[in-house]
Amino acid sequence: MTTIVLDIEGTTSSTQSVHVGLYAYARPRLGPHLDAHRDDPEVRAVLAGIGAGGTAEAVEVLHGWMDGDVKATPLKTLQGRIWAEGFAAGELTAHFFPDVPPALRAWHAAGHRLAVFSSGSVAGQRPWFRHAADGDLSVLVSHWFDTVNAGPKREPASYERIAATLGEPSGLLFLSDVPAELDAAAAAGWRTIGVRRPGEPNAAAPFGPRPIVTTFEEIHP
Template identity: 70%
Template structure:
């Protein structure tokens, strides 16, 4: 093996896009206003509200929620939205109201990588607060023991920027050339490759990027086919 670390995207890579957009988004959407009002004094909620208001001019809670709904409709990767969604989802997982989805090949692959001495981290646009319960409350059980670290656009940076991957490698103490990134988004793979990482595109049947052009990146449709690239 030439890989010390495998860094995973979530949506479209480990888990179906529909599970996020329908399951999680539909859960968070009607709860945003109530959550903001109930946790208005929380430092993360305060910061998120300040960011929305500074960016959009929204004043009332209703106006802020309307902005957040528009961002959700447009799948905008906005930090304040991800923060609030992450808090709501974490509460939903803790209450047993949410269960995350993983493709069938993912749990055995995580176990196999652990046995082979390969370490695993996650880099997703969803907040770390939502990533942790996602792996803890899966339809295949608790997978969190296989993941050593989590990164999002707050603690690492945008997923399509080379500097984010350099930051992650430094945080992990990982050698870029021995770090492998798996994602269904070609632009993210380009950024990781520019930072010296090895990359493999994930084109799962039925997913939005299944027919995307991955350029120079090797492509798999299941983690079972990763062995030739790890």
């Protein structure tokens, strides 16, 4: 059995679907969500992480992070909460490349374990997989990791933490479109495959001496 750990943006799903669709949905809802959930411990932690007193100041910081594509934990947490509400309300639908759902179902049926490691919060990952256009894919995933419970995606220590949960690194396979993430996983003893999706931002990135695919159909764990 292989445990296949999936990146999302640029790997299972288009970058545009996240940056244009989800970001545009979350942006005007940041302030209202903060105001409506100020007594929630997770929201209080978000505000503490931003270091801002009022809502307007917090939103200004959050918008700056969004504009700079900063992988800040408070932003990812808040976005995940807003996206979960959007999916639950039927206002959002997740995008997956056409080859992904059949591959995930086939791997799962063959006895392989599936996990996700994304910079987006676990709160956002679960509904993304649950609300795929062709059915609930979240039932196929056994573990969810983000920068809060694992650490930065470009640091080997994060993959070591994940391995402490999933098992021996030699049995772990990481799929990503970001060479630096793959390098970090490889440094932690994982197997890695670079995913080169045509039209994606990292389509021309140098992946080094590792297997590279353009579709999940090419992967045989």
